[in-house]
Amino acid sequence: MEQQKKTPIIGIKNLSKIFQTKGGEVTALEDFSLDINDGDIYGVIGMSGAGKSTLVRCINALEKPTSGSVIFNGKDLMAISGDELNKTRRSMSMIFQQFNLLSQRNVLSNVCFPLEISGVPKRVAKKKALELLELVGIKDKAKNYPSQLSGGQKQRVAIARALATDPKVLLCDEATSALDPTTTASILSLLKDIHARLGITIVIITHEMGVIEKICSHVAVLEDGHIAESGSVEQIFTHPKSAAARKLVYPDEGMRNRYVGERCIRIVFDGSSSYEPVFSNMILDCNVIVNIMFADMKDIEGKALGHMIVQLPKDELQAEKAIAYLRAKGIPVEEANNEL
Amino acid sequence: MNFNVIFNLMLTETGRSLFMTAFATIGAYLLGLPLGVLLSITDKDGIKPLSALNWLMGLFINIMRAVPFLILAVVVIPIPRFLIGTGLGYQAMTITLVIASFAFVARLVENSIKDVDKGVIEAAQSMGASTFQIIYKVLIPEAMPSLVLGAAIAATTILGFSAMAGILGGDGLGFVAITYGYFRWQRDIMWIAVALLIILVMIGQFAGNFIARKIDKR
Numbered sequence: 060m061e062q063q064k065k066t067p068i069i070g071i072k073n074l075s076k077i078f079q080t081k082g083g084e085v086t087a088l089e090d091f092s093l094d095i096n097d098g099d100i101y102g103v104i105g106m107s108g109a110g111k112s113t114l115v116r117c118i119n120a121l122e123k124p125t126s127g128s129v130i131f132n133g134k135d136l137m138a139i140s141g142d143e144l145n146k147t148r149r150s151m152s153m154i155f156q157q158f159n160l161l162s163q164r165n166v167l168s169n170v171c172f173p174l175e176i177s178g179v180p181k182r183v184a185k186k187k188a189l190e191l192l193e194l195v196g197i198k199d200k201a202k203n204y205p206s207q208l209s210g211g212q213k214q215r216v217a218i219a220r221a222l223a224t225d226p227k228v229l230l231c232d233e234a235t236s237a238l239d240p241t242t243t244a245s246i247l248s249l250l251k252d253i254h255a256r257l258g259i260t261i262v263i264i265t266h267e268m269g270v271i272e273k274i275c276s277h278v279a280v281l282e283d284g285h286i287a288e289s290g291s292v293e294q295i296f297t298h299p300k301s302a303a304a305r306k307l308v309y310p311d312e313g314m315r316n317r318y319v320g321e322r323c324i325r326i327v328f329d330g331s332s333s334y335e336p337v338f339s340n341m342i343l344d345c346n347v348i349v350n351i352m353f354a355d356m357k358d359i360e361g362k363a364l365g366h367m368i369v370q371l372p373k374d375e376l377q378a379e380k381a382i383a384y385l386r387a388k389g390i391p392v393e394e395a396n397n398e399l
Numbered sequence: 400m401n402f403n404v405i406f407n408l409m410l411t412e413t414g415r416s417l418f419m420t421a422f423a424t425i426g427a428y429l430l431g432l433p434l435g436v437l438l439s440i441t442d443k444d445g446i447k448p449l450s451a452l453n454w455l456m457g458l459f460i461n462i463m464r465a466v467p468f469l470i471l472a473v474v475v476i477p478i479p480r481f482l483i484g485t486g487l488g489y490q491a492m493t494i495t496l497v498i499a500s501f502a503f504v505a506r507l508v509e510n511s512i513k514d515v516d517k518g519v520i521e522a523a524q525s526m527g528a529s530t531f532q533i534i535y536k537v538l539i540p541e542a543m544p545s546l547v548l549g550a551a552i553a554a555t556t557i558l559g560f561s562a563m564a565g566i567l568g569g570d571g572l573g574f575v576a577i578t579y580g581y582f583r584w585q586r587d588i589m590w591i592a593v594a595l596l597i598i599l600v601m602i603g604q605f606a607g608n609f610i611a612r613k614i615d616k617r
Contacts, residue, residue, distance in 0.1 A: 119525055121521060121524055144527075145527035145528070145529055148525060149527045152525070153525040153526075159522035160522075163615075163616050176523075176526060176527065176528045176536065177527065206616060
């Protein structure tokens with residue numbers, strides 16, 4: 060509860076964005092509100108077309124929303140423009156899916172770029188850029204050009220560039236979507252490392268649940284321009300309420316439903332009991348025979364989260380006993396049926 | 400005419416052709432580069448959309464480009480006359496060439512600038528770069544290889560214009576070709592002048608391609 064008292068570093072209030080196209084009006088965001096606290100790694104997940112890109116562009120005022128406001132560090136970004144907006148943007152950096160490095164500049168001079176435009180003397184900028192290249196682990200590529208780098212290396216340069224102005228917030232727009240799984244993992248652990256070292260707030264826009272799992276503390280599920288659900292990653296993973304969140308957390312729900320038969324229950328592991336072999340203990344203590352129909356476990360911030368569907372014995376008394384046992388251990392149990 | 404006379408004639412007139420081409424190209428870029436940049440950034444997809452100004456500039460450039468060179472050259476004769484006191488000779492023709500070609504240069508520049516990756520521009524905006532900083536630190540450097548190729552096209556086109564200007568008393572190889580080949584029926588002199596023009600165009604184009612490839616880091 061302590062967290063809610065903090066003033067958010069980014070406060071998005073009643074944001075709407077309507078695009079005028081030849082085919083009529085397209086609503087990308089509708090009455091969108093979200094608070095992001097200082098030091099969070101906040102994930103925004105949604106299918107393509109849910110309005111993620113529009114949202115991130117509204118956060119740093121690259122896109123002017125139709126209505127609503129974005130308060131960054133106490134400043135209303137919609138009320139400022141020109142020089143003041145440009146100065147404010149320097150404390151909110153962004154990295155992109157396509158990296159967006161300057162192709163005619165070498166790595167070092169790409170990292171110097173944001174310092175150059177904020178008027179930092181060349182020598183100071185160069186020193187800072189080299190430190191950052193060291194931090195992201197590609198100092199040896201300082202004299203190379205972006206075309207000579209791999210995707211992961213390019214994103215490292217982009218991260219170094221984004222950190223050059225000592226921003227308070229790092230916006231990541233599908234930053235790992237163009238990368239292979241191994242490279243994605245290494246970039247995510249780099250972001251996590253940077254978060255731990257610099258305490259920077261990170262906003263991650265993605266369509267991949269794996270990215271949220273690996274790095275985020277909070278998540279908002281975006282659907283058709285509004286938030287379907289938001290909260291801590293743990294909460295959303297263990298108890299997804301909205302259809303959109305369920306679809307992301309249980310992508311194979313359709314397949315799983317085929318297994319759901321009579322007397323099936325869904326057991327949710329929320330990380331509180333992962334060291335105790337609760338399930339085995341239940342079988343032994345209650346002397347019941349259960350049939351595991353489906354299981355999906357994930358490791359999130361060191362906790363085992365997931366759910367399992369089991370079929371209980373026909374004997375109602377035994378079944379009740381098993382359920383009571385699990386509930387007593389603090390594990391949520393719900394009836395699993397096809398209407399999920 | 401003996402060899403020495405022809406040689407000296409060709410040397411002088413090649414020099415004048417190069418003078419006209421070089422200075423007219425520089426002049427055309429002094430006007431055309433800012434105009435082309437302005438044209439691309441004020442476009443509705445540009446970094447500073449200003450549709451009325453964009454439309455007006457587009458109209459002006461289209462008019463300038465639609466008027467045939469020889470007619471334009473006659474119309475603008477008062478300008479070099481006012482600026483340097485004469486409407487004849489290669490210096491005067493250089494000014495005429497600038498006026499006749501800057502609109503074409505503006506279009507070339509506009510196209511090069513429009514080819515710059517939108518994502519890179521967005522990245523610069525997200526870093527808080529001003530419009531002016533985006534122009535001289537992102538748009539022009541990123542478009543440089545393409546701008547160089549465009550400059551080679553512009554210079555060779557201006558060389559062609561300068562040859563046409565020979566008919567209006569403009570000096571240079573075009574003037575030689577017309578005077579000797581057409582008026583005096585000395586076809587051999589004409590062909591030498593034409594060959595020299597071809598060589599100049601080829602050198603210009605080759606140099607443009609070479610430099611563009613050399614500086615492009617993509």
